[in-house]
Amino acid sequence: MATLLKHSAKYALSGRLARLGVHSRHGGLQCLQPRLLPHQRSASTSSKILVEMDDSTGIAVLTMKNPPVNSLSLDFLTEFSISLEKLELDRGCRGVILTSALPKIFSAGLDIMEMYGKSPEHCGEFWKAVQEMWLRLYGSSMITIAAINGSSPAGGCLMALACDYRIMAENPKYSIGLNETQLGIVAPFWFKDTLVNTVGNRAAELSLQLGLLYSAPDALRTGLVDLLVPEDKVLSTASQTMTQWLAIPGENAIGSNPRVSSS
Numbered sequence: 429m430a431t432l433l434k435h436s437a438k439y440a441l442s443g444r445l446a447r448l449g450v451h452s453r454h455g456g457l458q459c460l461q462p463r464l465l466p467h468q469r470s471a472s473t474s475s476k477i478l479v480e481m482d483d484s485t486g487i488a489v490l491t492m493k494n495p496p497v498n499s500l501s502l503d504f505l506t507e508f509s510i511s512l513e514k515l516e517l518d519r520g521c522r523g524v525i526l527t528s529a530l531p532k533i534f535s536a537g538l539d540i541m542e543m544y545g546k547s548p549e550h551c552g553e554f555w556k557a558v559q560e561m562w563l564r565l566y567g568s569s570m571i572t573i574a575a576i577n578g579s580s581p582a583g584g585c586l587m588a589l590a591c592d593y594r595i596m597a598e599n600p601k602y603s604i605g606l607n608e609t610q611l612g613i614v615a616p617f618w619f620k621d622t623l624v625n626t627v628g629n630r631a632a633e634l635s636l637q638l639g640l641l642y643s644a645p646d647a648l649r650t651g652l653v654d655l656l657v658p659e660d661k662v663l664s665t666a667s668q669t670m671t672q673w674l675a676i677p678g679e680n681a682i683g684s685n686p687r688v689s690s691s
């Protein structure tokens with residue numbers, strides 16, 4: 429269902445993404461190298477996002493660098509969506525690893541200052557940017573892996589949930605979850621749907637109603653993340669996992685998902 433929704437988002441909700449989806453980027457078996465060789469790398473950077481592309485593997489690492497906590501401000505979200513759109517347009521790019529440059533934090537979620545004392549126009553623009561981020565990530569035709577190297581509450585958790593696979597640092601101090609209820613807000617339905625599609629109905633009900641933030645081990649038990657690894661192995665494991673996913677021929681890494689074929 430998650431993948432079905434990904435495709436719905438891609439084909440129904442965004443015309444530009446729908447056009448992009450016509451082209452398969454998952455064709456053919458390839459022997460991919462997990463390590464980036466200097467001469468095969470290209471990097472582009474905006475003030476809040478670093479994108480490093482390895483042309484030999486088709487894997488890009490998108491690193492969030494918006495200190496102090498990678499909060500999702502309007503500027504950040506705009507840069508994020510532009511960066512992802514550029515990768516989507518790059519037919520050589522087949523997989524994106526999303527991670528953080530900041531110690532201890534993946535993303536603190538929506539920037540609280542964007543929602544306080546702002547004009548209705550600004551709030552509308554901000555909210556649209558939040559939705560655009562989710563649509564681009566969840567509807568991406570690339571394989572997306574979240575390399576969660578720190579805490580990730582609320583909107584930060586949504587970002588990770590919108591990826592195909594989640595690898596988290598096994599540091600018990602890090603937490604992740606859609607904890608909006610604890611903040612006095614109700615998580616929007618598409619936050620809820622993204623969570624349900626990942627952990628199932630009952631776990632999502634408990635998680636949302638109680639506004640649970642899970643430690644890394646609890647996040648693994650609940651299915652909120654797929655794998656825990658030592659902190660210094662998060663990125664290399666993401667790279668190896670991506671290589672495995674990209675070795676699946678055709679679009680089968682997406683299309684053979686049992687949740688799709690049973691729908």
Ligand SMILES: CCCCC/C=C\C/C=C\CCC/C=C/C(=O)SCCNC(=O)CCNC(=O)[C@H](O)C(C)(C)COP(=O)(O)OP(=O)(O)OC[C@H]1O[C@@H](n2cnc3c(N)ncnc32)[C@H](O)[C@@H]1OP(=O)(O)O
Pocket residue numbers: 496497499500532533535536537538539540541542543544551552554555579581582583584608611613614615616
């Ligand atoms: C009017 C609405 C607009 C339209 C929208 C319409 C509808 C919206 C309806 C619903 C929206 C629901 C969806 C909401 C999703 C969200 O994501 S809401 C945001 C939730 N996030 C949080 O509450 C995170 C709070 N932060 C923390 O838990 C911690 O800061 C931490 C991320 C775990 C990091 O802890 P630590 O390392 O100890 O760092 P500090 O707490 O000291 O923080 C450092 C500085 O960073 C600032 N900060 C933290 N989080 C945010 C944030 N989310 N936005 C902006 N700024 C943040 C913090 O204030 C510190 O700043 P100073 O150093 O004090 O200046």
